[in-house]
Amino acid sequence: MGTAAFDEIMGASSVDGARPELRDLCRWLADTPDGELRRRQQSAETTFRQLGITFAVYGESEAGERIIPFDIVPRVFLADEWARLSEGLVQRVEAINAFLVDIYGDQKILRDGVLPADLILGNAQFRPEIAGIRPPHDVWAHICGIDLVRTGPDDFFVLEDNARTPSGVSYMLENREAMVRLCPELFSKFRVAAVDSYPDRLLETMRSVAPRGCGGPRPTCVVLTPGHYNSAYYEHSFLADSMGVELVEAADLVVDDDVVYMRTIDGRVRVDVIYRRVDDDYLDPLVFRPDSMLGVPGLIAAYAAGNVAILNAPGNGIADDKAIYSYMPEIVKYYSGSDARLPNVETYRCREPQALKYVLDHLDQLVVKLVDGSGGYGMLVGPTASSAEIERFRAALVAAPERYIAQPTLALSTVPTLVEQGVAPRHVDFRPFVLTGAKGVQVVPGGLTRVALREGSLVVNSSQGGGTKDSFVLMDEPHGMTQTMGNMTQTLGQGQR
Amino acid sequence: MRLTIDHRTTYRFTAPQGRVVQLLRMTPRNTHDQTVAAWDINIDCDARLREHRDGFGNITTMLYAEGPLSGIEISVSGEVVTSSSSGVLHGTFEPLPAALFLRSTPATHAEPALAAFAQAATVGRAPIAALHALNAAVHERFTLVDGRPEAGLTVTAAFARETATARDLAQMFVAAARAAGFPARYVTGYCDALPNGRPTPHGWADAWVEGLGWVGFDPTLGRSPEAHHVRVAVALDAAGCSPVAGSRLGEGREWLDVEVQVSGQD
CATH class of the missing domain: 3.30.1490.270 (Dna Ligase; domain 1)
Known part of the structure; x- marks a missing residue:
């Protein structure tokens, strides 16, 4: 099936030559010797290893951690392609949020017969314990990583809606940093939208959903991690560091009188917003897992009292459940009033x-x-x-x-990838990150591209031999500034509302 | 009836605790057949209490107490005026659709033996008759024992025994009713008509009958609850609506003592 695949750089078939907009990239690939590409790639991987961007493979007995292979050839989205994709992502995430508001509230969608009721009510991901709680500002799915595959320039399909604790954003940021360092010439050839503002945007999102009436314009935000044994711990500490907020574990938080505090050497500090990278089951042992001593006793009470925001909201698993997924086109249509711009597979x-x-x-x-x-x-x-x-x-x-x-x-799209035999097409998928705060939805112009490194393979999971690539989003406005010009650049997505 | 309830829950710790956080499900709501005339929760130490409502509609109380604590005692006392509608519930607060209660939990997952028992008791009967027959069958199959139920005992393990506590009878009824296609849930509360044993917090069940609504079934008594019962909380299983879910910060073990007195006057 690889022969029929759309190549994102070369176009429908490699004999036609590159897509016109990407000829420069093709030329760059042709002009840069494989050995040089390989040297740069190894340099990036060395950096990642030193930073400790590793992951543990589940099911492997040895405790050894691996890095996810990095591929030096970027994948590129044209500005207009990205604009259309962003509209679809915004529509999808708005619908996910509306669905969560409804399903934990009035359940109109069930009464209207759009979904079979047992699909929700019998689903373990629907958590009756928290039904009726309204999160601050009615935002549930603050950080979504929507997994997509592509079969043509504008043909994207959603594979999975990750509305719980999607990971991978640190790869988006670290991959870009490596590319800017190792392939600066690409950033003068192309106007690439910056992604380095992601931590600022995330912090802004967190602050925007702070409970009303919390401590002033600077609510206290924290990142809650299960701890350094978690395979995504690097990302948790990276995000906390980049945002300049505390990285805490459950034992660092206490709830008193329905208010969450963090223990510090100066005493208790009130916490207003928690970006948790901990599963629902381990948030509050009084509510979700009575047998678990993990978690923060009283956290759900503080949340129900409206005294803390939790990103993403507890109970979100019902929105990205695989059994619900096949109904997403109906769900999007029900809440947005129009057909889903991004189809399902x-x-x-x-x-x-x-x-x-x-x-x-x-x-x-x-x-x-x-x-x-x-x-x-x-x-x-x-x-x-x-x-x-x-x-x-x-x-x-x-x-x-x-x-x-x-x-x-599907005939998943391919992108030229540096493999042992040289540069060859490999199948990719894509996880863009979509942030929802009190003021609306924004799509970060970039994301995590995963590539199946084995020839013909469609499985991009890092646990199954997948790698990552940088994902360029091109800007067409001449007044845009490029990544190499530093922090001044900001086009955070056409999807911004 | 007018039921007077005293319910004392005492935790003693073998080592002092830094703090204790508990979620209490100890406050009844008014329904058509129960009017809460007076209700108080008292704690024997300096504790902060906050009232909430959980997803099932139960009134919950968060308890926060700072240490050092060598123990904590929760005293609940109140008076409830009850009447009877033959087990049919009216005026209960129902935020969730009945169909949610078809869902099983690890403790109430019905294995084939229990499902077959449910089938045999209910087959060929109209819904309300089927549920009464199931209630009688559960009541008759086991010898009631007093004492504290075994923590974490599943309905599968309970079904293999000859004796059962009120909790296990109620959980088996719930699991069997679900296996027969009826939404069912566990109910905690008080009862002044329990056979012989020491008064304890009581547990029974509700099952949903299309056209009739929620109906109470008490397999400990083998009949529907009447004016002798005071409902406090409901959930998918007993653990989900236990009177106390607690956490403590500190070493050592804990000893729990529960005393209940329920007296009724016509």
């Missing part, structure tokens, strides 16, 4: 008998996923699977069809 809900039959008959052509799986585990990629794997999934599907969805394998 066509999805067969195996809980439906007809869909199950189709899936069982076409296992060799489909990707089958566990509804509650993540990270590429519990997944069948039909076209590349062995017949033994296919038979194993067939048995699992028949035994518990409601646990699975299936999707056709």
